Amino acid sequence: ATLASRTLGRDVHPNDHVNASQSSNDTFPTTIHVAATESVVAQVIPALEHLAGTIERRAGEWGEVVKSGRTHLMDAVPITLAQEAGAWAAQLRYGVQRLTSTLPRLAELPIGGTAVGSGLNTPDGFGAAVAAELAQRTGLPLTEARDHFEAQASQDSVVETSGQLRTVAVSLAKIANDVRWLGSGPRTGLGELALPDLQPGSSIMPGKVNPVICEATLQVVAQVIGNDAAVAFAGSRGDFQLNVNLPVIARNVLESARLISAVSNVLADKVFDGVRPNVERMREFAESSPSIVTPLNKYLGYEEAASIAKQSLKERKTIREVVLERGHVDAGKLTLEQLDSALDVLHMARGGR
Numbered sequence: 001a002t003l004a005s006r007t008l009g010r011d012v013h014p015n016d017h018v019n020a021s022q023s024s025n026d027t028f029p030t031t032i033h034v035a036a037t038e039s040v041v042a043q044v045i046p047a048l049e050h051l052a053g054t055i056e057r058r059a060g061e062w063g064e065v066v067k068s069g070r071t072h073l074m075d076a077v078p079i080t081l082a083q084e085a086g087a088w089a090a091q092l093r094y095g096v097q098r099l100t101s102t103l104p105r106l107a108e109l110p111i112g113g114t115a116v117g118s119g120l121n122t123p124d125g126f127g128a129a130v131a132a133e134l135a136q137r138t139g140l141p142l143t144e145a146r147d148h149f150e151a152q153a154s155q156d157s158v159v160e161t162s163g164q165l166r167t168v169a170v171s172l173a174k175i176a177n178d179v180r181w182l183g184s185g186p187r188t189g190l191g192e193l194a195l196p197d198l199q200p201g202s203s204i205m206p207g208k209v210n211p212v213i214c215e216a217t218l219q220v221v222a223q224v225i226g227n228d229a230a231v232a233f234a235g236s237r238g239d240f241q242l243n244v245n246l247p248v249i250a251r252n253v254l255e256s257a258r259l260i261s262a263v264s265n266v267l268a269d270k271v272f273d274g275v276r277p278n279v280e281r282m283r284e285f286a287e288s289s290p291s292i293v294t295p296l297n298k299y300l301g302y303e304e305a306a307s308i309a310k311q312s313l314k315e316r317k318t319i320r321e322v323v324l325e326r327g328h329v330d331a332g333k334l335t336l337e338q339l340d341s342a343l344d345v346l347h348m349a350r351g352g353r
Contacts, residue, residue, distance in 0.1 A: 021122040023114040025152055025242055030111040032250045036158055037107045037140050039257035040099050047261035047268075048099075048168065052092035054268040058275065059085035066346045067192060067282035068289045075289040078345040081277055088175045092264075095168040102164055105157035107141045109134070113148030116241040155243050158253055159235035162228045165256045169224035172263065176217035179271065183211055192282050196274035213263075213271050220263045227252035286345040293319050295342040295352060299334040319343060 001014040012018065062081035069076035112127020114120050119127070127144040135142040145151035185191035201210035230252045234245035243249075286292070290309035296319075297305050308322045315322075320343055323329065329336055341347065 021114070021126050025115050026110045026113040028246050029152060029155065030109045032158060032246060033106060033109055034134060034138065034140070034142065035250070036161060036253055036257070037103065037142065038138065039254055040103065040106070040161065041140060043261040044165070044257050045096050045099060047264035048092050048096050051264040051268040051272070052089045054272045055085050055089040058272055059089065062277060064346065065277050065279050065282060066286050066349050068285040075291045077291045077294050078286040078349040080349045081282065083349065088178070091171040091175065095171055098164045098167060099161070102157065102161045103141060106161050108143055108145040108151060108157065110145050110148060110151035112144060113152050117149035117152045119148060149241065153241050153243065154238045155235050155246070155249055158249055159231055162231040162253045162256060165253070165260060166225055166228040168260055169221040172217055172260070173221040176214040176267070180211040180214035192278050192285070194276040194278060195271060198270060213266055217263050217267060220259045223259060224256045227256045283345070288318070290319065292343055292345060292348060295348060296323070299338065299342070300328060
């Protein structure tokens, strides 16, 4: 008001002019909605799309890279690295869809409701006009709240958005955890992926390198989950016509958006862009897994296939060797060609088709 008075050469009152038709009860939540919408649209979604696109690009190189699947941390039937990475990318794409679905509600602005949502002391069309002006200036899909009483008494749309950010964080945790386990070793772990060397891993063990970006991602996830818990609790504390917990809601949802966007970009550029698969080791694991006996069920039955798998493990023989030893080919239960086709791990990874 003081600066405006100096510029205009006449009195400008802070309440009668500058804050005309406004209350802190509608302007404060409006700023949260604008900031959160901007964070999702301009930061989080582009970062997730960048990460998903990077993973998809690398997955396109891995269609022939066969590996052992794993369920319950135990050997399972084969898959390709492209299939595994494609699932990671799909999680991220679905995360983008989830966040996008929140925007019609998150982008609704409480402005125009003034003190309690009734719009007292505002001219007709004030809220819609402000929302349209903000939308034009920011390029965001901002609209006037459909129900001003709801928009000020609760912050459900921000709580919803925080929950979707948490879901994205959970996806990032799964991806980062898979990658660091697949890169474990290099000798005594899985050693299926070689992650880019980013920094020395130990001051006492020369040459050790750690999966620091994956570990940082898991810490981001912990923070985002905690932030969401705080936002959810604060969102539940709307008393009558106003939720007064706006500062903690704003602080936590904006931090979650910032952390997710930052770590997604780093994962794309520092991990997935340079990760290298150990193709030979993956195939070795796939071919030595007892689970590749599974396609033999239709020839030998479940019980016999299970017995073959156990003998293979106990005697450290391949499934093929045990089948031949037991005379199933000689007995005509399957031909040698059928046996070799059934034990083709890449064929298995493609569903046996």
